[in-house]
Amino acid sequence: MNATPPLFDLLLALGLTALALGCLFDRHLVRACIVFVGFALSMALAWWQLGAPWLALAEFSLGAGLTGCSLFYALGILPPGSPLPPRRDWFREPFRQAAIRAVLALAWMGMIGTALRHSVPVMAYSPIQQPLLLAGVAMSALGLGAFALHRHLLRRLLAFNVLGSGVFLLLAGLTGTVAQAQALIITGLGVAWLGTLLGAMLIRRLYHLQGAKALISDNESLRQKRSGP
Amino acid sequence: MNAAWLPPMALSTSLLAAVVIFALPENAWRWRTGVNLGAALVKLTLVVLLGYRVVEGHRDTFRFPVVEGIDFVLRADALGMMFAGLSSLLWLCTTLYAIGYLEGSPNRKRFFGFFSLCVGSTLGIALAGNLFTFLIFYEMLTLSTYPLVVHRGTPKALDAGRVYLRYTLAGGTVLLLGVVLLYSLAGEHSFALEGSGLEVFLPDYRGLLLLIFALLVGGLAVKAAMVPVHGWLPRAMVAPAPVSALLHAVAVVKAGAFGILRVVYDVFGIELSVELGMTTVLAVAASITIVYGSLRALAQEELKSRLAFSTISQVSYIVLGISLFGPFGTIAALTHLLHQGLMKVTLFFCAGNYAEELGIHRIDELNGAGRRMPLTSLAFTVGALGMIGLPPVAGFITKWYLGMGAVQAGMPWVIVVLVAVSMLNAMYFLPILYRLWFRLGPAHGHGAWPEERRLGHMETSAWLLWPMVATALLSLGAGLFAAMPFSPLGWATAVALGDYLP
Amino acid sequence: MMLPDTLTSSALWFNSLLGLALLWPLLLSIKVMWRHVAAGDQGVVQYLNGWWLSAAWPALGLVLVGNGQWILDGWILGGQWELTALSRAWLMFTALLWALAALHARGYFAHEQAEANAGDTAARRRLLRLAVLWPLTLTGNILLIVAQDIASFYLGFSLMTFAAYALVIHDESQRAVLGAHVYLIMAVLGEGMVLGGFLWVAGEAQVLTLEGLREGIAQAPHGVAIAALLWGGFGIKAGVIGLHVWLPLAHPVAPAPASAVLSGAMIKAGLLGWLNVLPLGNSLLSEGFLRLGQLIMVVGLLAAFGAAIYGVMQRHPKAVLAYSSISQMGMMTTLVATGLTAPDNWHLVWPALVLFVAHHALAKGALFMGTSISEHLPAWPLTLMWALLALPGLSLAGTLGAGMVSKWGFKSALYDNEQTTLIWLLSLAAIGTAALVSVALWRQWQQRQVGKGNGWQLYAWLATLGLALITPVWLPLPAESMPFPPFAEWPGLVWPLPLGVLAAGLVLTLWTPRPFIVPTGDLWWLYAALGRAGANVYGAMVHRLFITKASIVTRALAMETLLMKRLEQLLASDAWMRRHASGLMMALAVGLVALLAWENIPS
């Protein structure tokens, strides 16, 4: 068995993880979105590498193109001349919350990792063999953790997309590119784009109706309104 | 020959009447009255027919499966027909009375709709052929009574409704648990079985049987208003008088007492109940209720609440009769089921008449009302004397059989309770009679009635008057001609000797 | 014991007359009501008219028809109405007294009727009430006499008891209300005891007739207790000492005709109750019954003497007469007791007792009517009047007429059994009777008034008087049971009279205590005080319970408010769950895996 992993895969995996980190934890939203487009392009590359050109094409058009456009639409950059929401997310969770999320994400990673270890025998011996699978685990954990942590709607949308990519990668890594897996991933990509588009439209609408405050989900003013005696 | 269509048809008269009444517009007074009375008469006819067929030896049964192993059963048997007859007859009277009582008040459509539902449920309880079916109608009764209790919509009425629901729904839940346990232990259990069939479980499941008995009777005791779960009843007095009459005389409390009858006689069987030692417990509980209710009634200053506590006391006579092992106790229980209904309904009609015609709610406002409303006061006198247990009113018959049953069951101490309660009854009813007939009041030119209305050219509206006179005469007749073959006593004796006891 | 029928009568004839005797008074009372309603508010109605007076006549007719039996299957618990030798005699004097008292009432209430005619609504109301309830009371009285089944008897007894309340309270004065209430309270107590006894024995022996009941009591395990209970229950009506307190309070306040029937007929119903329920003359009685009989005898003698001593100190003539009734009833109680102590002799005693009762009924009736005569003395010679007024008293004391016959009757019956002590004691009690009658006359004399009399009143009184003196002549008892005393025995019968008069004179002249020392109604005031104290204690207990309950309720409410607050605080964390749904989902997934793994790790 080949002990050294394919270098390109390794690099791609590292790059994907780094880009995911960047787009998830950059408080500057425009920058985060740009990073996300880069992330999606890398994903397309990963699909190519995994031998699924159709998926690469879908990822390129749906993930990078349409999703990116949706995100920029949400930010008011597209179409030009729209009202611009604030470009930075200033909301800070308390440290404790962040720590809990981190622990949860780690536990999550452990759980998926254990399952993989049983499901893919190779993983038990040299986990490095399948770097993209590992990247998928990391991305899904990061995405989920970030999704749970963030409050800004756009950032949650980003986190969801990263999570989705991680899941797709895991799926592809586990099954190869059988038809059923491709069908699942294509559906998933389509749904992710539709969801992002819907989310983007909602963000714009909310900003239009309520201002910047509304973009922080579950903030105090709204909670007060809902709970009653 | 099994006329299976008869029981569901009798049941559907009042349910259909409810639907039609709900569908009619609020101001269709004539139509509603017509439907009400028509349905009541048709139902009475059907029930009489059913009763006749029961005498002939038929047991008309209607059944279909609800889930695997559990049937919905409507069955006309002698015991059920007693209750059905009572409810049909008093429904007719109460409907007539209610038409007069609510004349001109709002929400009559709602009232009569739920009123019909309420009586329909009562008939269902009477005809139920197993505990499952019984439970269905028992809970339906709870629900259909709630709108009647809160009918006035005042905060007091709404609070009473809440208390009523708290008690009855909790009781219903306890009952449900008991029924489920019983079904799990013994499977489907029809009231029609000879003997209880539960004896086989006695050696191994004595504790469970005891628990089931306690749950069933405990759940039913809520509606029968036994101490200490009687609290809803006096509060429910805020309801309009026909409702109080219905609650107290026919529907709710009777449903509880009737349920206990069914449980002791038809589910467990009296021998098994004695064997379990539950009859003594029941007798003590009933005696406590009887005495407590009377003591509390003594302290009431409102007419209706005095009657309410009197009901608490009186209904437990039925339970007491059930707990006295032997034919006389059974006869007493069955007879009182009917007698108490007739007398109490009369008393509540009277109370309603005083309130409607003269605005009287408190006992000390009754001075001299006998002159102003002689027929009402006469009816009240009949009812009150019956409650005390004086002949020839129907109450005497019950007391007589209760006493005999007590000696027969080896519990002569019950006689002490009976006599003491008779004296207490006299202590709280005779002063009312004294005020009615012997004290001088507004009718003699002393003071004025709280709120006098002239509802008719007689002492009050004919709608209010004649049903009351009818029930008063019936309670008198039930006592005077108790030894006739189809009197309540005669019927009860036939049931007790023919159906239940070895 | 059964007498041959005096008239040969078919059952139909008997039944219809019996029905008429019971229904006629009811119809009359409905008729009065109807006439009152028909006349309207301003109309003038003669309440005590000729029809009304005839209320008791069918019953008299029934007595003349003779013995018979009517079984009614559908009636209450199964009716059995019967005229036996006992009940026939009883019905005779009762109906006679009611008929005469009705006549007397016509005159007695003439004044009130006039007021009513003049437009006095209060008088109208009182007369209407009397006119309606008088026949009802009569019906009850007749029914309880003819009834041989328990239910009918109890029905008649209660009907009479409760309807008579209206007779007592008639004039609505404060004292009348008090008297009526005492009457009612004691009556309810009596009803309760009777009911208890009936229920008990009915349960033990499962009988519905009085005859069965007597046998049942004799054999029942707790027979003596049941008998004692029933004796006490009827004893309230019969004025047994200790339970007699309503008599002296109710009699003086009732109108004279009402007092006459109360004292003459109604308290006798209690005695009839004893005769009906106690196993008298049953030779197979247990030891317990003998003891009971002795007790009853002692109580009876106590009444005979005690009432006499207390009665002579009273001021109101009717109160004195009431005490006289108690005393006389005590003597009758003693005689009844012999049925238990010496059952073999009972067949001799009971006719004497009935004669005694009948005579007492009429004589006492005459005396009570006499009190109204002395208030409206006619223009007759005074001595004649006072002689007439004294006549029934003399007869009661056993010095002449029927009184002498009856006294001789039971004396001779007792002689046969050699109960000399008892005879001597009863003779001694006759002194008391004489003294009481003398005091009553003296009090009447003191309070006499002239004029405003009425013929009905006077002649009814005279008729009663006359009939009382010749009781044995018309009483349907076998003649041999009512022997006229041989001349040699006269002194033995008469001697108590002078002693009694002397005693009365002594008391009246030497020592007349103030009314508050010997209040009318004696023990009642003690009972009332005890009752009030008991009620106070009960009230205090209830009040304390009420306070406890209120405080518990308040505390529970406070607790509920607190719990609600806590609950709402808790429920506010729903928003927290909303915020952290995704985190919770992660935790759930991890937790599920951990759980599944844990479950499957072999331990």
Add this chain to the structure above:
Amino acid sequence: MSMRFGLVESSQMVLPLTYPALWVALCLPCLLGVLGAWLRPQRTWPILLAGLPLVASGIVLLMIVEQYGLQRWQLEWGKLTVQLRLNGLSVLLLLLTQGLGLVAALYTPGELRHADPAQRSLERWLWPLLGILISSLSLIWVAADLLTLYVALELMGLSAVAMLLLPGKVEALVAGIRYLLLALVGSLMYLLGVALILGHWDRLDLAGLVQVVEAGPVAWTAAALLGAGLALKAALFPLHAWLAPVHGNAWVPVSALHAALVIKASLFILLQLWSVLIPDSIFAAQLVAWLGVIAIFWGGGLAWRAVELKSLVAYSTVAQMGYLMVVFPLLLGPGISASVQVLAWQGFWLYLVGHALAKAAMFLAAGNLILATGKTSLQGLVGASRQLPLSLLAFGVASVSLIGLPPSAGFTAKWLLLRAMVMQAQWAWVAALLLGTLLSAAYVFRVFRYSFVETSPHYAFRALPPWLDGLALGLALASLLLGLFAYGPLNLLQGDR
């Protein structure tokens, strides 16, 4: 357990006439939805007319299943195989979906006519979304492989979210975006679980998986992931909190469908997949059951203290889902006797169906009340009993079933469940069920308490067309009568069909 879901391999021939009925059932709703967007019906009769063939297809399928038992289809599409199956349960749920969908569609014109014009800008979209929702729900009931289920689940989720957003109010948007994000994440969890299954066993058809699945970390993780994701979508406690705001602000027929069917569909999938993946696990089922117990009291407590009518109804859904969760240990796990399992199975689905009908009826009735009074709070109901007896009656009848009082479906189901619990000696669940009943009575009767108040000044009520009340009452009565006439439907649920 998986037998009961009809997950058996069989080589039985499929009757040819089932295809048209199946295609009509699956595709007609979408077509009608498009048609609706185009025509925008304002009256009820065209909707009724259009809905008839749909219901007819359901009835034909019912008759086929009754006659011939389980039906299975395999549709080849390139390299993909779509597996469908139709057993008694799925045909029952299919009929329920069609019926409720039709009622919701019938109700829609009335709702829209009385809605705030500012909120009607997007009303055109309601029809196709409704169509997609019903199609995807129908697909969920019949789908027998994970891919089809995923597609249907996503379609259902997205169309449901979109429908909920249509009123365009701020509250609706805020609730909607939260729901959107959570639903998407839930789907991804599902997908991840499917990935593990596909990677390990290499197949997606459920009937085949039943044969090959063995306990192990992969099955556990997959079950946990699927469970968590679907629990989020099904609003199971403690992942329920998004539900109430969503329901509170949507259009009435949408809330009704959502509460009645959408969340139930996720629960359906959850139970079905767990019965495949972890049929012998006790602990997971126990955990769900305990969470269910908390849900009963949590949801009940929230409903009890609710201020708004619709949030009361929504929170009651949380509690009612708790009852269904409590049944899990009686369905899953080893050592459950067959008789208990039958009772629990019947009770579970009867409860689900009864609750779907009752909850839909309750939402419609609540919508009527809100439309007529113009107030959304419970306080606004003051005097409603006099003015709106029919709406209140519908609400009352629905609440009878919701509380579980006889003779409703809720009662009969509760009866079955109680018997199962008693036979299994699970006293804690018994207590939870009974106390929950009392709690639900407590919150439902708050509505009546307000509506019976007569002493307050009366508000002006808007008159409603009677068929709006009629629809609510019809559903409520259906839920009530289902309790009495449960024998037929329950017979259909037996595993051999």
